[in-house]
Amino acid sequence: MVLPLTEDLTKNWLREFSLPVPHGAPADCSDEAASIAARMPNGAVVKALVPTGRRGKAGAVRVTNGVEECRAAARDLLGKTVNGHPVHRIYVEERIAIREEYYLSLSLRGAYPEIMITRSGGVDIEDVMRVHPKRLVRAVISPLHGLTRKEATNLMRQAGFETAMYPSLGALAVSLYDAFRKADALLLEINPFVLTNTGAISLVGAMMGIDENALFRHSKWASTTGLAALPANPRERNVAITNRQLPGGECQYVELDGDIGLLVGGGGAGLYQHDVMLELGGKPANHCVTPPTGSDNRKLKAVLSAILENPRLKGLLIGFNFAQMARTDIRISTLMEVLSEQHVGIAQLPIVIRLFGAGEEKSRAMIAGHTNIHYVPRGTTLKQAVRLIIELTSGKSTVSPR
Amino acid sequence: MSILIDASSRVIVQGITGGQARFDTEWSIKYGTHIVAGVTPGKAGAMVHGVPVFDTVRSAVAEHPAEVSILYVPAAGVKTATLEAIEAGMRLILVTTEYVPLHDVVYITAAAREANVCMVGCNTNGIISPGKSKVGGVGGMNPAEIYCSGRIGVCSRSGGMTAEIALSLKEGGYGISTSVAMGGDAVTGTSMAELLMLFEQDSETDAVVIFGEPGTSNEEKVAELVQARVLRKPVVALIAGAFQELYPLGMSFGHAAAIISDKSDSASAKRRHLATAGVHIALALEDIPQILQRIFGTNHDRSMFT
Numbered sequence: 124m125v126l127p128l129t130e131d132l133t134k135n136w137l138r139e140f141s142l143p144v145p146h147g148a149p150a151d152c153s154d155e156a157a158s159i160a161a162r163m164p165n166g167a168v169v170k171a172l173v174p175t176g177r178r179g180k181a182g183a184v185r186v187t188n189g190v191e192e193c194r195a196a197a198r199d200l201l202g203k204t205v206n207g208h209p210v211h212r213i214y215v216e217e218r219i220a221i222r223e224e225y226y227l228s229l230s231l232r233g234a235y236p237e238i239m240i241t242r243s244g245g246v247d248i249e250d251v252m253r254v255h256p257k258r259l260v261r262a263v264i265s266p267l268h269g270l271t272r273k274e275a276t277n278l279m280r281q282a283g284f285e286t287a288m289y290p291s292l293g294a295l296a297v298s299l300y301d302a303f304r305k306a307d308a309l310l311l312e313i314n315p316f317v318l319t320n321t322g323a324i325s326l327v328g329a330m331m332g333i334d335e336n337a338l339f340r341h342s343k344w345a346s347t348t349g350l351a352a353l354p355a356n357p358r359e360r361n362v363a364i365t366n367r368q369l370p371g372g373e374c375q376y377v378e379l380d381g382d383i384g385l386l387v388g389g390g391g392a393g394l395y396q397h398d399v400m401l402e403l404g405g406k407p408a409n410h411c412v413t414p415p416t417g418s419d420n421r422k423l424k425a426v427l428s429a430i431l432e433n434p435r436l437k438g439l440l441i442g443f444n445f446a447q448m449a450r451t452d453i454r455i456s457t458l459m460e461v462l463s464e465q466h467v468g469i470a471q472l473p474i475v476i477r478l479f480g481a482g483e484e485k486s487r488a489m490i491a492g493h494t495n496i497h498y499v500p501r502g503t504t505l506k507q508a509v510r511l512i513i514e515l516t517s518g519k520s521t522v523s524p525r
Numbered sequence: 526m527s528i529l530i531d532a533s534s535r536v537i538v539q540g541i542t543g544g545q546a547r548f549d550t551e552w553s554i555k556y557g558t559h560i561v562a563g564v565t566p567g568k569a570g571a572m573v574h575g576v577p578v579f580d581t582v583r584s585a586v587a588e589h590p591a592e593v594s595i596l597y598v599p600a601a602g603v604k605t606a607t608l609e610a611i612e613a614g615m616r617l618i619l620v621t622t623e624y625v626p627l628h629d630v631v632y633i634t635a636a637a638r639e640a641n642v643c644m645v646g647c648n649t650n651g652i653i654s655p656g657k658s659k660v661g662g663v664g665g666m667n668p669a670e671i672y673c674s675g676r677i678g679v680c681s682r683s684g685g686m687t688a689e690i691a692l693s694l695k696e697g698g699y700g701i702s703t704s705v706a707m708g709g710d711a712v713t714g715t716s717m718a719e720l721l722m723l724f725e726q727d728s729e730t731d732a733v734v735i736f737g738e739p740g741t742s743n744e745e746k747v748a749e750l751v752q753a754r755v756l757r758k759p760v761v762a763l764i765a766g767a768f769q770e771l772y773p774l775g776m777s778f779g780h781a782a783a784i785i786s787d788k789s790d791s792a793s794a795k796r797r798h799l800a801t802a803g804v805h806i807a808l809a810l811e812d813i814p815q816i817l818q819r820i821f822g823t824n825h826d827r828s829m830f831t
Binding site for chain 2 (some may be wrong): 410481
């Protein structure tokens, strides 16, 4: 997953590579913002410090003249919510006199990093792609050799920059790629980078999203994982928080508007069962990803609790592909643990378990005596298990766990 | 025959002293896989289930020649360990590790390609050529219960689904030449199309079953090769995740790569492209043996197992 960094962190990182970033600093309150602006004779731009793009459109970027205007803008922005993120801090940056605006981005999604450059900067790049695709220069970069000076200079020529600018812009792109790669970034978007009135280049807009899987190399950013907005649904929120707090594989819980809970693994079998359930006329109450079973079952427990706490729930399918590596009994003991913690009504909830593999005898013994739990026999297909839970839940009213 | 591994394959295990590696090594040896050496830096001289441990891949293969390596190293060490395996001359490298930083993944993928090494994964649970050899956790403690030998190739983006496909084939009386779990990540080493080309050239594979998911261009490339008649053996495809199209774009369900970025890599678009190219589409696991029966008739020598 991409972890978006706030503008101050992104620009600090770029400064470490001696890239031309405007002077600026974060502030927690309007007085602090004012004192930063006092050092900016050409005025200051005040921006909500939230890890999201399109702040300008959301009214979260204010151009100010003088200390008092800056203070007022800061006071106004603090406490607002921008694109779902509450504004606790703002970024105060020197105002740059712009002659021309350009765009450069680096991204990594597939097997090769990609660079995009256009002289039409400062606008939505999606608009440029749609309206003037020829103005956009795109190229892939070799992961082994990186972006060479020669390639970068050539791209600037293709993008239509003036000859005199090639060498400095080529060098700029090479440094940006270096910063991108060393940050383990999946996206670095400079929109705009500008030619100033004095003929200098300045990286006015900078947004970077880094690879969550690479956080172990970037401990200084680890604390920013809390920046991504938490879901509003309380059950989704609980799972998201558990996911952040505990190490180990990722868990996910997405609530949908159906009534049959799905406890599935992370991969293909879960996708397949969801498709089959819809095809057979069932309505999933959620989709989820559960981490591989280990000795620590806390993430699995969080997902199961979320599923069982959903007030729309009428039935639960615990459906996994034939377990080749994981132990089945860890999943079932976790189920029994969560069931025993949830009191009223749960004994009537139809549950179908399709879970074969190591520890199966123990798993089957654990559910003995629970007439609402149907542990299907070996050889039952995933589709048959889906059909059974649909049959058991059709016509049932909601079984409220609370 | 089979693809990638057979009864004569010699395998080393990088990170052999870890828990999952020990478990898989034990059950692979019991299955008949020749695991000739293990590697864990600093643990030279140790033994794991009778397998000698070395500090480096180079020192391991100097004493115990091998051409296959499987990695169980932590995400932070995958790049170095993979490059070490490439430099030591491994021809096939399986990376089991999940959550490897993408910049590392694209680097080792490119390095393997440049060295003409077949890299499977990251995030593979292994390869099995039933009755001959298995590398990785595939099949767990009792692979023979799931994977029967025969003439159908399997290539799946989900490790778990290789077991379900194998069971549906078994139910229909079919067996498997080789089953490859290519890993469900956004970027993996050897592509589905490349693996299918290996099956195309394998004299003991008659047809291939693929399991696909939303995201990546793997299935698209298969469709192109089938369309171009470069792949001539029958291909049966089960593509899961069509339900995602009922929800907003960009919502994540399951595997990291299984996020539809636009409509062109959705499950139903993939089904459509594959079907147009001439691939047989299965909507359920139960359909797979039925489709094979339609293709080959009932007299097809289904399995060498019988």
